[in-house]
Amino acid sequence: MNISKFEQRVLHVLAQGGRIIADRKDGPKVREILCVTRDGAILSDCTMKVFDRLRKRRLIHSSGGKPYQISRKGREAVRGQLDNR
Numbered sequence: 001m002n003i004s005k006f007e008q009r010v011l012h013v014l015a016q017g018g019r020i021i022a023d024r025k026d027g028p029k030v031r032e033i034l035c036v037t038r039d040g041a042i043l044s045d046c047t048m049k050v051f052d053r054l055r056k057r058r059l060i061h062s063s064g065g066k067p068y069q070i071s072r073k074g075r076e077a078v079r080g081q082l083d084n085r
Helices: 005-015 048-056 072-077
Strands: 019-023 032-036
Touching: 005 019, 005 048, 005 072
Parallel strands: none
Antiparallel strands: 019 032
8 A cells, every 4th residue: 555655654653652633623524633642742744635545544543532543454554664662
């Protein structure tokens, strides 16, 4: 599966314990997102375009209104790097 550099960065953050907080405002569609690392830093590479692509490919998921996390398919798609734990 071809995954862009920005998608890889977001998946690495999620694989290491990060999360994507989605704000739905007053409807069912996600209007704003915020990608937070496990240390509390905000990842600026996570845009709505990247978020939509990851969600459509089912590399991230959310259940019960919780923040988005990496899915099993996402863990298999992400390439290993030296800083992964």
